[in-house]
Amino acid sequence: xxxxxxxxxxxxxxxxxxxxxxxxxxxxxxxxxxxxxxxxxxxxxxxxxxxxxxxxxxxxxxxxxxx
Amino acid sequence: xxxxxxxxxxxxxxxxxxxxxxxxxxxxxxxxxxxxxxxxxxxxxxxxxxxxxxxxxxxxxxxxxxxxxxxxxxxxxxxxxxxxxxxxxxxxxxxxxxxxxxxxxxxxxxxxxxxxxxxxxxxxxxxxxxxxxxxxxxxxxxxxxxxxxxxxxxxxxxxxxxxxxxxxxxxxxxxxxxxxxxxxxxxxxxxxxxxxxxxxxxxxxxxxxxxxxxxxxxxxxxxxxxxxxxxxxxxxxxxxxxxxxxxxxxxxxxxxxxxxxxxxxxxxxxxxxxxxxxxxxxxxxxxxxxxxxxxxxxxxxxxxxxxxxxxxxxxxxxxxxxxxxxxxxxxxxxxxxxxxxxxxxxxxxxxxxxxxxxxxxxxxxxxxxxxxxxxxxxxxxxxxxxxxxxxxxxxxxxxxxxxxxxxxxxxxxxxxxxxxxxxxxxxxxxxxxxxxxxxxxxxxxxxxxxxxxxxxxxxxxxxxxxxxxxxxxxxxxxxxxxxxxxxxxxxxxxxxxxxxxxxxxxxxxxxxxxxxxxxxxxxxxxxxxxxxxxxxxxxxxxxxxxxxxxxxxxxxxxxxxxxxxxxxxxxxxxxxxxxxxxxxx
Numbered sequence: 001x002x003x004x005x006x007x008x009x010x011x012x013x014x015x016x017x018x019x020x021x022x023x024x025x026x027x028x029x030x031x032x033x034x035x036x037x038x039x040x041x042x043x044x045x046x047x048x049x050x051x052x053x054x055x056x057x058x059x060x061x062x063x064x065x066x067x
Numbered sequence: 068x069x070x071x072x073x074x075x076x077x078x079x080x081x082x083x084x085x086x087x088x089x090x091x092x093x094x095x096x097x098x099x100x101x102x103x104x105x106x107x108x109x110x111x112x113x114x115x116x117x118x119x120x121x122x123x124x125x126x127x128x129x130x131x132x133x134x135x136x137x138x139x140x141x142x143x144x145x146x147x148x149x150x151x152x153x154x155x156x157x158x159x160x161x162x163x164x165x166x167x168x169x170x171x172x173x174x175x176x177x178x179x180x181x182x183x184x185x186x187x188x189x190x191x192x193x194x195x196x197x198x199x200x201x202x203x204x205x206x207x208x209x210x211x212x213x214x215x216x217x218x219x220x221x222x223x224x225x226x227x228x229x230x231x232x233x234x235x236x237x238x239x240x241x242x243x244x245x246x247x248x249x250x251x252x253x254x255x256x257x258x259x260x261x262x263x264x265x266x267x268x269x270x271x272x273x274x275x276x277x278x279x280x281x282x283x284x285x286x287x288x289x290x291x292x293x294x295x296x297x298x299x300x301x302x303x304x305x306x307x308x309x310x311x312x313x314x315x316x317x318x319x320x321x322x323x324x325x326x327x328x329x330x331x332x333x334x335x336x337x338x339x340x341x342x343x344x345x346x347x348x349x350x351x352x353x354x355x356x357x358x359x360x361x362x363x364x365x366x367x368x369x370x371x372x373x374x375x376x377x378x379x380x381x382x383x384x385x386x387x388x389x390x391x392x393x394x395x396x397x398x399x400x401x402x403x404x405x406x407x408x409x410x411x412x413x414x415x416x417x418x419x420x421x422x423x424x425x426x427x428x429x430x431x432x433x434x435x436x437x438x439x440x441x442x443x444x445x446x447x448x449x450x451x452x453x454x455x456x457x458x459x460x461x462x463x464x465x466x467x468x469x470x471x472x473x474x475x476x477x478x479x480x481x482x483x484x485x486x487x488x489x490x491x492x493x494x495x496x497x498x499x500x501x502x503x504x505x506x507x508x509x510x511x512x513x514x515x516x517x518x519x520x521x522x523x524x525x526x527x528x529x530x531x532x533x534x535x536x537x538x539x540x541x542x543x544x545x546x547x548x549x550x551x552x553x554x555x556x557x558x559x560x561x562x563x564x565x566x567x568x569x570x571x572x573x574x575x576x577x578x579x580x581x582x583x584x585x586x587x588x589x590x591x592x593x594x595x596x597x598x599x600x601x602x603x604x605x606x607x608x609x610x611x612x613x614x615x616x617x618x619x620x621x622x623x624x625x626x627x628x629x630x631x632x633x634x635x636x637x638x639x640x641x642x643x644x645x646x647x648x649x650x651x652x
Binding site: 003004005007010011013014015017018021022024025026029034037038039040041043045046049050053 | 096099100103104107111114115117118136264267268271272275276279283287290291393427428429430431432433434436437
């Protein structure tokens with residue numbers, strides 16, 4: 001039977017990609033503030049939420065990467 | 068074609084429905100987030116195909132899942148987007164009472180499944196719940212349960228599909244047919260390729276996405292509302308009373324709470340019959356636990372699932388409650404959400420839109436894509452659960468015993484793959500049937516959901532009463548189903564007079580009626596099963612080993628450290644459950 005990659009690796013890669021995209025979008029928003037910002041825009045949620053996803057994704061990607 | 072123009076084309080395809088303005092507009096980055104999700108789930112299907120060659124691997128994921136994966140998949144199969152949005156809407160409409168469906172309506176049953184019932188399912192080596200009925204009560208009970216269950220799965224999958232398409236239309240303006248075909252083809256691809264293993268992998272992934280996409284809403288909502296205390300104060304100020312903030316205090320009378328429900332219906336109807344019926348006998352969820360690699364993991368999986376189930380109100384109920392105080396109209400006044408049949412120019416949004424409205428309130432580009440992906444993931448995990456369970460029951464309980472008995476194993480794997488595809492195609496037809504006859508949805512949900520109440524009756528009697536006979540099991544199951552269907556039709560045809568008898572009060576609302584009807588169906592099933600069993604011949608006790616409680620010698624469990632013991636963790640869940648009910652009494 002073919003050896004399969006861990007589900008946690010897939011979850012890690014997905015969180016890593018999403019973390020990069022969302023943090024990037026948050027940083028872009030600081031440089032180019034939107035005309036109609038969402039509520040609590042001043043908290044810059046995409047930056048810290050995206051960074052947390054990126055960190056979690058990086059950890060799981062490395063820990064469960066295929067060897 | 069460049070990536071940018073491909074994305075722009077996809078964007079144009081997504082936003083093609085004119086009419087009522089959608090709640091949200093996706094940016095290119097949001098579409099990219101969604102495309103990554105679809106690409107990943109389909110890749111997982113192709114990746115796992117090579118590890119899915121035997122029927123045990125295709126239908127039971129090789130019985131090699133860890134407790135964590137089986138547990139997360141177990142709870143994720145139930146965490147559909149319909150459920151997320153429906154219960155967020157119910158929290159807006161009924162307040163914290165909606166939390167009963169996550170706590171008393173789930174936790175005791177999940178612990179009972181893990182600690183008491185799972186040994187029988189696991190030791191008997193059954194592939195399905197109808198399969199257990201075959202071992203305990205014989206072929207007729209299995210066929211009745213398998214046909215009912217397979218029909219229910221297909222219809223529920225169709226209802227799920229249609230609901231998803233409607234939500235995507237309302238929220239994003241997506242074309243209904245486009246939503247149905249894209250999501251169902253993705254589900255068909257990854258389940259047909261990788262079987263239950265693929266469905267479980269994707270459910271775990273979807274579980275992570277749902278939390279990653281939805282958890283930020285209550286966090287930001289609580290910041291805006293001034294913390295939980297601020298939320299409570301604002302709800303009391305807006306509504307003039309604290310009825311929305313109590314789990315039990317207002318349930319002494321039908322008329323004292325917004326749901327029109329009595330505590331006996333919550334405790335016995337929801338907390339026992341409906342909850343135990345669903346969590347311990349619905350093969351959709353039980354199948355996930357049966358994939359565990361040993362008995363201890365199979366017992367631990369529902370306990371792990373119960374921790375997460377208890378936490379789900381944080382991403383479902385809390386956003387609904389927050390919607391009562393933070394959602395505003397463009398002029399700054401408080402927004403009032405209403406029922407579907409009360410929509411107007413002044414109140415254009417329904418209760419069910421509370422979660423998307425909260426997403427749109429706080430999420431900009433990128434995060435919005437993540438939130439929408441979480442909703443899509445929820446819908447697809449529900450659909451995948453339905454079709455993988457359908458495929459297993461069709462192949463193991465109907466095709467193999469009645470159509471082709473002794474075929475090679477590879478033949479049954481092929482049948483399973485085709486059953487998955489066929490299941491999705493029939494589900495698409497069911498979705499269009501529901502679309503063109505909206506009233507059917509009520510009947511489908513009410514009748515088939517109550518199939519579980521009589522099923523619970525026969526399984527409990529089968530497991531805990533050696534005297535229950537094959538005839539008793541079959542006639543009990545059949546009479547429970549007929550009672551449930553009959554009461555539903557009676558109340559809908561006759562109205563208030565019948566409701567007063569069925570639900571014990573003329574003030575009962577639909578939710579209370581459902582709970583009471585489940586109790587009647589369960590009672591009819593148990594009474595008939597006991598009566599018929601008393602006049603028919605039971606199986607010898609020796610033949611009940613592995614099937615009934617007092618006739619089974621369970622394998623001796625190896626001693627493990629406390630932190631790996633399922634009873635220890637179940638005790639912690641039980642303490643948290645009781646504490647939570649007292650805190651929100």
